[in-house]
Amino acid sequence: MDTNERYQDWMKRLPADDPLRAELRAIAADDSEIMERFAMDLAFGTAGLRGKLGVGTNRMNYYTVGRATQGLADYISAQGETAKRKGVVIAHDPRHFSKEFSCYAAGIFAANGIKAYVFADLRPTPELSYLIPKLGAVSGVNITASHNPRDFNGYKVYWDDGCQIGSEVADAIMERIVDVDYFEGIRTEDYQRALDDGRIILLGPEYDRMYLDEVLSLAIHDGDELDLSIPLVYTPLNGAGSVPFRQMMRDRGFTDWHIVPEQEHPDPDFTTVGYPNPEDPAAFKLAEALGKKVGAELLMATDPDSDRFAIELLADDGTYIPLNGNQTGYLLVNYILEGRRDAGSLPAKGAMVKSIVTSTMSTEMAKAYGVEMFEALTGFKNICGRIPDLNEKGFEYLFGYEESIGYAASANIRDKDGISAGMLVAEAAAYYRKQGKTLWQVLEELFRKYGWYAEEGVNLVLEGLAGAERIRRMMSWLRSNPPSEIAGYRVEKVIDYVNGYEDIPASNVLRFFLENDSWFAIRPSGTEPKIKFYFYTKRSGRAEALETNRKIREFVLALVKRVE
Numbered sequence: 001m002d003t004n005e006r007y008q009d010w011m012k013r014l015p016a017d018d019p020l021r022a023e024l025r026a027i028a029a030d031d032s033e034i035m036e037r038f039a040m041d042l043a044f045g046t047a048g049l050r051g052k053l054g055v056g057t058n059r060m061n062y063y064t065v066g067r068a069t070q071g072l073a074d075y076i077s078a079q080g081e082t083a084k085r086k087g088v089v090i091a092h093d094p095r096h097f098s099k100e101f102s103c104y105a106a107g108i109f110a111a112n113g114i115k116a117y118v119f120a121d122l123r124p125t126p127e128l129s130y131l132i133p134k135l136g137a138v139s140g141v142n143i144t145a146s147h148n149p150r151d152f153n154g155y156k157v158y159w160d161d162g163c164q165i166g167s168e169v170a171d172a173i174m175e176r177i178v179d180v181d182y183f184e185g186i187r188t189e190d191y192q193r194a195l196d197d198g199r200i201i202l203l204g205p206e207y208d209r210m211y212l213d214e215v216l217s218l219a220i221h222d223g224d225e226l227d228l229s230i231p232l233v234y235t236p237l238n239g240a241g242s243v244p245f246r247q248m249m250r251d252r253g254f255t256d257w258h259i260v261p262e263q264e265h266p267d268p269d270f271t272t273v274g275y276p277n278p279e280d281p282a283a284f285k286l287a288e289a290l291g292k293k294v295g296a297e298l299l300m301a302t303d304p305d306s307d308r309f310a311i312e313l314l315a316d317d318g319t320y321i322p323l324n325g326n327q328t329g330y331l332l333v334n335y336i337l338e339g340r341r342d343a344g345s346l347p348a349k350g351a352m353v354k355s356i357v358t359s360t361m362s363t364e365m366a367k368a369y370g371v372e373m374f375e376a377l378t379g380f381k382n383i384c385g386r387i388p389d390l391n392e393k394g395f396e397y398l399f400g401y402e403e404s405i406g407y408a409a410s411a412n413i414r415d416k417d418g419i420s421a422g423m424l425v426a427e428a429a430a431y432y433r434k435q436g437k438t439l440w441q442v443l444e445e446l447f448r449k450y451g452w453y454a455e456e457g458v459n460l461v462l463e464g465l466a467g468a469e470r471i472r473r474m475m476s477w478l479r480s481n482p483p484s485e486i487a488g489y490r491v492e493k494v495i496d497y498v499n500g501y502e503d504i505p506a507s508n509v510l511r512f513f514l515e516n517d518s519w520f521a522i523r524p525s526g527t528e529p530k531i532k533f534y535f536y537t538k539r540s541g542r543a544e545a546l547e548t549n550r551k552i553r554e555f556v557l558a559l560v561k562r563v564e
Contacts, residue, residue: 237273
């Protein structure tokens with residue numbers, strides 16, 4: 001079918017009482033909108049589904065969610081009865097339709113004879129990741145769009161190890177999905193009936209406790225080593241982090257911490273923040289106001305599904321300094337390595353993992369402690385996906401992270417975890433405060449020790465089909481015309497991951513290394529309409545590093561923007 005035929009098919013087959021019919025009628029004369037919504041199916045890949053809510057094959061709605069769930073159910077059923085008995089764990093965030101989609105998915109699994117585990121309310125992504133192997137489940141689904149704007153939702157799929165699915169499993173599931181008809185191919189069961197007869201199992205608070213106990217087990221220091229009276233502020237940005245983060249802070253004994261009241265409870269419209277991404281300093285506006293009121297030394301935030309985590313630190317002039325994901329990563333890498341060394345628990349073969357677009361400063365830090373830093377593609381299915389291989393080679397996994405404010409400190413939680421990252425950062429702040437130092441002072445000490453690193457990420461947002469095509473042209477042009485010089489610096493090495501590189505699988509990423517200890521990487525986002533740029537420079541001083549990085553950034557962006 002072509003795009004207009006798909007539109008007409010939905011107009012004909014969508015039930016008369018479905019609210020989405022009004023959306024269909026509203027776009028009847030808008031060819032560009034019909035094209036955006038019906039030119040393709042919402043892409044299913046290693047990140048599952050993600051897109052805007054609304055009517056159409058390229059939108060998140062009951063029909064696209066149902067089709068994906070039926071395809072996943074068919075794939076699980078093909079694994080045999082044992083896989084069906086193991087079941088699927090389902091979680092959701094606070095977004096519009098997240099609860100409804102999660103109940104619908106549970107009913108589809110039940111109708112297909114697959115056990116479904118559900119929560120009474122929203123839960124953090126890392127808790128889902130942790131509980132999948134603990135429950136012996138074959139898979140997991142989280143209805144979430146992470147940090148995207150309010151009009152988005154998504155469908156993350158996990159496998160039995162607690163990691164998001166890899167490309168091989170994603171492709172096999174996709175083969176099943178394309179065989180499912182949006183309107184007649186989905187087997188469903190009433191959610192409440194399946195809950196009553198035990199085909200859907202409601203997880204009790206003891207499972208929340210299991211996850212929190214795993215988080216608490218990651219503590220580096222405790223007791224008199226910490227100043228637990230340090231003033232702190234936390235915001236869950238109206239997401240799933242509120243309850244577990246509060247409990248974690250109580251469990252650790254912090255006595256002067258505060259939660260932003262306007263952002264404490266779930267809000268699918270994210271009224272107080274707009275764009276609920278803690279990577280954006282604008283998300284800290286209310287946290288900064290509360291921080292000034294209570295004298296907080298550290299501000300912390302998690303995104304709506306609580307897998308991402310970001311911080312701001314109090315400066316000498318009373319303002320708050322936002323740290324990027326690399327800088328927070330430096331603090332965590334140092335705190336874990338230093339603490340394990342001092343406790344005598346640093347393993348002979350310790351391993352950390354970072355993404356290929358994350359700063360190499362942490363590689364130097366790990367080396368100084370005799371720990372090997374491995375690289376992986378972006379995404380924690382890749383970062384945590386290295387853990388089994390590392391274990392087989394005799395390494396002990398200590399930490400994994402990427403620059404986009406994602407941190408994984410537990411080998412048993414196979415995804416980024418804002419709750420455990422928050423515990424470790426708060427603990428680090430309390431530890432260094434006991435020594436008369438702030439986290440900002442510690443960060444500056446690290447720069448003096450390892451060199452002044454500048455790091456900056458830039459995202460070019462190019463929406464829709466036209467945007468996706470321009471991103472494709474940009475990457476193609478760079479491969480065909482690789483620059484030999486950037487801002488006056490010779491390009492010494494180019495790594496193209498399109499066919500894989502050493503032990504890194506194939507990915508649409510380019511990485512350029514310059515003669516002056518600078519490098520940058522470019523890749524299209526896998527979940528958002530963006531092309532992402534990552535710039536890094538190491539120099540002898542902060543000002544020089546920042547200025548050199550700026551020149552390289554401006555040169556590269558001007559170069560690629562010529563591609564129309």
